[in-house]
Amino acid sequence: MPALAGRVAVVTGAAGGIGRAMALALGHAGCQVVLADIEVAALDDALGEIRSQGTTAIGVQGDVRSKEDMEALCHQAHARFGPIDIVCLNAGVSPSGAVLETSEETWRWLIDVNLMGVVHGLRAFVPGLVERKSGHVVITGSVAGLVPTPSLGPYSAVKHALTALAEVLRTELDGTGVHVSLICPGVVQTGIAESERNRPPDYPGPSHADPELAQRYREAVAASTTSPAHVAAAVIDALLENRFLVLPSPEGPPMIDQRLKELQSAIGS
Ligand SMILES: NC(=O)c1ccc[n+]([C@@H]2O[C@H](COP(=O)([O-])OP(=O)(O)OC[C@H]3O[C@@H](n4cnc5c(N)ncnc54)[C@H](O)[C@@H]3O)[C@@H](O)[C@H]2O)c1
Numbered sequence: 001m002p003a004l005a006g007r008v009a010v011v012t013g014a015a016g017g018i019g020r021a022m023a024l025a026l027g028h029a030g031c032q033v034v035l036a037d038i039e040v041a042a043l044d045d046a047l048g049e050i051r052s053q054g055t056t057a058i059g060v061q062g063d064v065r066s067k068e069d070m071e072a073l074c075h076q077a078h079a080r081f082g083p084i085d086i087v088c089l090n091a092g093v094s095p096s097g098a099v100l101e102t103s104e105e106t107w108r109w110l111i112d113v114n115l116m117g118v119v120h121g122l123r124a125f126v127p128g129l130v131e132r133k134s135g136h137v138v139i140t141g142s143v144a145g146l147v148p149t150p151s152l153g154p155y156s157a158v159k160h161a162l163t164a165l166a167e168v169l170r171t172e173l174d175g176t177g178v179h180v181s182l183i184c185p186g187v188v189q190t191g192i193a194e195s196e197r198n199r200p201p202d203y204p205g206p207s208h209a210d211p212e213l214a215q216r217y218r219e220a221v222a223a224s225t226t227s228p229a230h231v232a233a234a235v236i237d238a239l240l241e242n243r244f245l246v247l248p249s250p251e252g253p254p255m256i257d258q259r260l261k262e263l264q265s266a267i268g269s
Contacts (some may be wrong), residue, residue, distance in 0.1 A: 027055030097209025
């Protein structure tokens, strides 16, 4: 996709963190932006901020777990701005804890938001992009989707599923004019360690299986020197250069390198 000015972009999870920074960066690059999120007050705040930088934007309250909400988001975006060019499927949650200590409810919440949320988004938006033979899908994965991450085992497993999904989608869309990018940040200073704030009551129980581990996770996120704006700038570059894999955090490449060495040694054994 060449220049971004005048394009229509939709971002899920746009009320905070990486999604909000992506929405702001897309607006700064000249896009008209649809911000979608489940958190109403934060969404209004984000909308105020993006409009104050001169971007034409609307906010749509919606839950990525809902197929109907994602279809409604697509219709509302189209009704307001016309054909959509860029879809950033970014909303996500991150419970921590050991695999066997993670409750079934937490597993379901995680899968419903982080995996099915993306699937619903793809099903709602991608057919329209393919029909117009143009567009870009951005999926927010994680370094934890490339390197198994202890203490975030269930999250890491679901992010690995997103990696596979994004790679297969890229192959399936080859030649259609629709491009795919997979953003794999390391630890970024956002509200991710507090994602239980968005946990609906249909999944009873705590989000973090081990309070001590949860505290360490919060501290790591708070101490991260990677800003959401830095990740968003990498997303803009990926859109401009049609790049698939985006690794915006310094800790990503050495972790992947170590993982590749482990796999290589398994091949040799
Ligand atoms: N922060 C990190 O360290 C990090 C690292 C790698 C990947 N990621 C990924 O980045 C993405 C964004 O997370 P973030 O770090 O900005 O966290 P965040 O909590 O700051 O932002 C997540 C946003 O998603 C929204 N959201 C949550 N559940 C939703 C639902 N059911 N429907 C609609 N919106 C929902 C939240 O309201 C919030 O605005 C996630 O997919 C996360 O897994 C984050």
